[in-house]
Amino acid sequence: MLKHLLHGSIRKKLAILFLASALPAFAVIFLYGLQSRSESIARSENELLRFAAHVADIQETTTLSIRILLENLAMLPDIRDGQAAACKQVLDRALKTNPNISAITLADPDGRVIATTRPQAGANLSGSKHFRDAVATGKFASGEFFIGRLAPIPLFPFACPVLDDAGHVRGVLLASIPLESFSTLFNTMELPPDSFIGGCDHAGIRIFRYPSASPGPVGEPIRRPMFQAAAAGGVEGIKTDSGTDGIERIVAFRNVRLDPDGPAYMTIFIGAPKTIVHANAQREMVRNLGIFLLAMAMTLISGWFFGGKRLGRKLEELADASGRFGQGDLAARVEPDPDVTEIATLTSAFNDMAASLSREIEGMKRTEEALRLSQERLALALDATSDAIWDWDLENNQVYFSPRYATMLGYTPDDFPPALVTWEGLLHPDDRENAKRIVADHIERGAPFTLEFRLRTKDGRWRWVMGRGNVVSRNASGKPTRLIGTHVDIHDRKQMELELLNAKEAAVAANQAKSEFLANMSHEIRTPLNGIMGMLQLLEAEVRDAEQQKFCALALQSTNRLTRLLSDILDLSRIEAGKMEIRQEPFDFRGMLQQTIDLFMPISVQSQVALQLHVDPAVPSNVKGDPLRLQQVLTNLLGNAFKFTRHGRVAVEVYPLPSRNESETRIFFTVSDTGCGISEESLRNLFQPFTQAAQGYARNHQGAGLGLTICKNLVALMGGSIAVESEVGTGTNFHFCVTLGSLPEALPQRTPADTPQQTQATGRVLLAEDDEVTHFSVRRMLENKGYSVTSARNGQEALDRLHHEDFDIVLMDVQMPVMDGLEATRLIRASHDLGPKRNIPVVALTAYAMPGDRERFLQAGMNAYLAKPVSIAELTSTLDKFMRGGA
Known part of the structure; x- marks a missing residue:
């Protein structure tokens, strides 16, 4: 008994001695454990920041893809022209190839919808932020989230202006992306329980949060402290915050921008419960202390000599379990011995340490698997996208290219040239210097760039590519360190x-x-x-x-x-452009009809086809409109009628129609004949340009096939319509109506003072004209009126005569040999030798009568313009005006 007590006393003394000697080491390991705990918390925070950066990168890539799509669409001719049907087809095709977009819409600068892929157009869009920003800046812009009307899910919109060649906004393309995809991303991250992933727009409004059972609904402001921390201007950060659910979390945030120097349009948040993060750090510290306890246990092996075989066996079990745990057997445990207090404490500490390490290792395995799946999905996304994505590390000059980059140029990813050769080495020689200069300039300024160039494919051909890039990170001094961007195959578009x-x-x-x-x-x-x-x-x-x-x-x-x-x-x-003008002037309607009939009376007498005119008494005599255009329609129809009528009659009937108001007069015409008629098949295309009837009206007679087309256009411009009825062998009836202006029945009569007086004219005229017939007729008409006429056959001769003789006026043809009329007029106006005669009136008498000719001749220094053929009344009226000093 005494020996047993003595043995126990010695054992206790050894234990006390051991603990006393181990206290300094315990203190060191404890402090190390505290430091390890802080580092573990820091690692967890960095992991949250990495997750936030990963989500932000995905959002930036999505935004870049939408930006590329909208800017490409904005350059298409159909979109720039704004034709609704053509635009709708383009937008539908774009949406079909980009299923990650919910809808695409084209609106005019006032917000009115031109075309959209939505089932219904919706309201005016000019009030939305992204629309206003795109119109104001002329650049791609982000908006504010909204809930879809057709599908009640949160959406985030973007807008891209459609610019004309002068850089003016002709329209705006709008697209939106659903935010539901972040829920899938959240499920793949394997975050601790009660964690969340969320986001807000530029105004701090929550646009998504997963899991959906969140404290604050989408559409309401996030907590003010978190928004202030994110809006402070940094790219990313960490903040501890208590949510409305009472859980204190460590929250990492990352701002998403369209441009590196621009404001954030979205902020990504990822939060994990603080208690879990700290608990993990606590377990790591416990593990380190457990290692120390294990060391103490191993030291107590010497107790085998004092405590007997039972204690030795337990120490052997601890050592065996420790070895198995180190070899990967995470289930290795030791049963405590309740009879030996020291051993029970030691085995309990070992078991706790093993359990903690087991949970941590399992968690690390799950995290690694989630990361592997995320990387695998990202690789699948890069393979599936039609755009080549590149990532350029400027500090190390290393470039990553997605597989699409190789396939776009006809390579496989395995046989693609080295990364640093794929751009400069494959650039077309004509594009190389300009492309390198633009990229270098944008890198220096840290601004996004867009340029088009040609790259050499594997088979040696050249393919058009549009490159876009953006600076995404800078060093402490603000110098860009990383660029990301895309290369889009635009060869078909360029072709x-x-x-x-x-x-x-x-x-x-x-x-x-x-x-x-x-x-x-x-x-x-x-x-x-x-x-x-x-x-x-x-x-x-x-x-x-x-x-x-x-x-x-x-x-x-x-x-x-x-x-x-x-x-x-x-x-x-x-x-063809529909720009023919219809004049509005008073005229004698019945007189115009009679003049038209008189024009065809000789044809009627010669062909022995009767010409009849019937005008209803209710038809007014005085109207307002374009008598020449109306007469042109009647002349065309009467000419066709006589052309295809050999026997019988041609008749014109005129009747009034009810008017819609007092200021207008509507008149109905019928031009009928007893000619050969038109077949039913030919009637369908009768009013088409350059076409003729297959029977009668075509094969037996010549013609350009423009007459009836001109008639149809003129009648439409005069507020009416035209129709035809015909029977082969019986005849044809053309019916049309026009709308004219109403006038009082009695128009003011011209007084003798208003009538030009037929007096003998006097004056000296220099006639510069090379055409013999025109020269003879104009000279004789002027001489009959009393003018003295001197002839010149070209511009040089006219200039010489003007130097040696005096004249009151010059009639100048434009096209003449030796020197044309324009050059002669310029020399007259610029001559110092002519003295006052250089200001002599010069009237263009020319056969150039196309639009713009008159203005060009007057700019050359001529005073007036007369187009051939000219009437003697018009000619003498112009001369008299200048002779009287009326120029």
Whole structure:
């Protein structure tokens, strides 16, 4: 008994001695444990920051993809033209290839929807932030979240302006992305219980938070302290905050920006409970202390010699369990011995340490698996996207390219050239210096860039690519250290642009050739027509027989109508563009009808086809409108009727129609004939340009097929419509109506003072004209009126005569040999030798009568403009005005 007590006493003394010697080491390890706990908390916070940065990178990549899509769409001709149907097709195709976007809409600068992929257009969009920012800045802009109307899910919108060539906003493209995708991301992160991932917009409004059972609903402001911390201006940060659910969390945040120097449009938050983070650190400290206890236990092996075999066996069990745990057996444990207090305490500490380490190792395995899955999904996303993504580390000059970069150029990722060669080495020589300069300039300024260039493919061809890049990180001195961006294959678009450009140039060239042809044809037709008209006017002044004078008058009417018709046909571009003008002037309606009938009476007599006119008594005599255009329609229809009628009659009937108000008069016309008629098949295309009826109206007669098309356009411009009914072998009836202005029935009569006085004119005229017939007719008409006329055959001769003789006025043709009329006029105006004669009135008498000719001649220094063919009344009126000093 004494021996046992003595043995126990010695054992206790040894234990006390051991503890006393181990206290300093215990203190050191305890302090180390505290430091390890702080480092563990810091690692957890860094892990939260890394998660936040990962989510922010995903959002930035998504935003960049949307930006690229919208900016590409904004450059398409259909989108810039703003045609609703074509825009709708473009937007539908874009949405189909980008399922991560909920909707795409095109609106005009006032917010009115032009085209959209939504089932319904919705309200005016001008009040939204992203729309206003895009219009104000002319750049891609972010907005404020909203809840979708068709599907009640939170959405985040973006806007991109559609600019014209001058940089003015012609419209705005809008797109939105659903925020539900963050829930999937949250589930893959394997965060501790009661953790969350959330986000707010630039105003601090919560736009998403997962899990959904969150303290604050979407659409309401987040906690003020958290928003203030995020808005302080930094890129990222850590803050401890208690939520409205009473849980204190460590929250990491990361700001998302469109531009590095711009304000944040979104902030990402990831929070984990503080108690869990600190508990993990606590377990790590306990583990370190457990190691110390284990060391003490191993030291107590010497107690085997004092405590007997039972104590030794327990120490052997502890050592065995420790070895198995170190080899990976996380279930290794030791049963405590209640009879030996020291051993029970030691085994309990070992078991707690093993359990803590087991939980931590399992947690690390789950985190590693989640990270592996996240990286795998990111790789799948990079493979699936149609854009090549690159990441450039400027400090180490290392570049990452996604697999799409290689396949875009015909390579596989395995045989792609080295990363540093893929851009500069593959650039087209003509694009290399400009592209490198732009990129270097934007890197220096830290600004995003967009440029287009050509890259060499594996088979040696060149492919158009659009590159975009943005600075995402800087060092302490503000120098950019990292760029990310995309390369988009735009080869098909560039090919289409090239084809459109070639087509446009071909169309411009064809239009220019057509204009030159029309101008030349106009000149060549008007010149002989002027001779015909001049000779008829001379003949009319010489003959005294009433019937011969009537013949001359009718012939002159025909030349006048031919001149007007020539002007209409030669101005095809104006007709096709719908820019033909309808004048509004008072005229005698019945007199116009009778004049038209008189024009066709000789044809009626010659063909022995009766010409009849019936005007309802209720039709007014005085109206307001364009008599020449109305007469042109009647002349065309009557000309066709006589052309296709061999026997019977041609009739014109005129009736009034009910008017919609007192200021207008509506009149109905019927032009009928007993000719060959038109087949039912040919009636369908009768009013189409350059087409003729297959029977009667086409094969047996020549014609350009423009007459009825011009009639239809003119009638429509005069507020009416035209229709036709016909039967083969019986005849044809054309019906049309027009709207004219109402006037009092009695118009003021011209007094004798208003009538031009037929007096003998005096004055010296220099006539510069190279066409023999025109020269003869104009000279004779002027001499018959009393003028003294001196001739010149070209501009140089006119200039010489003006130096040596005195004249009152010059009639100057434009197209002449040796020196044209424009050059002669410029020399007259600039001559110092002519003295006061350089200010002599110069009147252009020319066959150039295309739009813009008159203005060009007046700018050259001419005082007035007369287009061939010219009437003697118009010619003498112009001369008299200058002779009286009326210029």
